[in-house]
Amino acid sequence: xxxxxxxxxxxxxxxxxxxxxxxxxxxxxxxxxxxxxxxxxxxxxxxxxxxxxxxxxxxxxxxxxxxxxxxxxxxxxxxxxxxxxxxxxxxxxxxxxxxxxxxxxxxxxxxxxxxxxxxxxxxxxxxxxxxxxxxxxxxxxxxxxxxxxxxxxxxxxxxxxxxxxxxxxxxxxxxxxxxxxxxxxxxxxxxxxxxx
Numbered sequence: 001x002x003x004x005x006x007x008x009x010x011x012x013x014x015x016x017x018x019x020x021x022x023x024x025x026x027x028x029x030x031x032x033x034x035x036x037x038x039x040x041x042x043x044x045x046x047x048x049x050x051x052x053x054x055x056x057x058x059x060x061x062x063x064x065x066x067x068x069x070x071x072x073x074x075x076x077x078x079x080x081x082x083x084x085x086x087x088x089x090x091x092x093x094x095x096x097x098x099x100x101x102x103x104x105x106x107x108x109x110x111x112x113x114x115x116x117x118x119x120x121x122x123x124x125x126x127x128x129x130x131x132x133x134x135x136x137x138x139x140x141x142x143x144x145x146x147x148x149x150x151x152x153x154x155x156x157x158x159x160x161x162x163x164x165x166x167x168x169x170x171x172x173x174x175x176x177x178x179x180x181x182x183x184x185x186x187x188x189x190x191x192x193x194x195x196x
Contacts, residue, residue, distance in 0.1 A: 112152055
């Protein structure tokens with residue numbers, strides 16, 4: 001993350017995203033495949049790590065491929081999207097509203113104070129080592145722990161979508177996007193950016 005100043009001199013928090021040019025590897029249509037979709041592939045893989053079926057489909061080694069079902073109206077059909085078309089940072093403009101999806105940072109097994117914001121036990125009246133304990137988890141009557149009770153457990157490594165972020169700057173020469181606010185994930189995480 002960084003901060004930039006806009007034309008009015010207002011400082012804004014921003015995240016720098018490096019855009020890897022993506023290639024349209026397949027266009028699916030209703031008449032041949034039963035539905036309209038676009039398959040997008042990014043990255044390169046060494047030849048000896050690629051199966052023959054994948055090499056035949058993509059033509060080369062691909063790290064990531066994903067299929068999208070764009071929303072088309074009558075004037076804008078899938079036929080306008082050509083196979084092997086390249087998608088890069090130039091499709092975005094400053095001021096565009098976008099949604100960003102990525103896998104958040106993994107934090108391992110965490111207690112209830114960090115995971116759910118519990119206050120912990122009191123520090124007075126003879127309590128010992130109970131500052132970060134969850135407290136009672138059972139219930140009278142049916143004598144069991146209710147499903148969904150907030151407890152300690154694995155935290156992070158979840159797919160998070162942040163909506164209504166704005167594109168602040170676009171650098172088409174270096175394929176870089178400056179996006180307002182924070183984006184989930186660590187440095188180097190694969191981030192999916194789509195129009196809101």
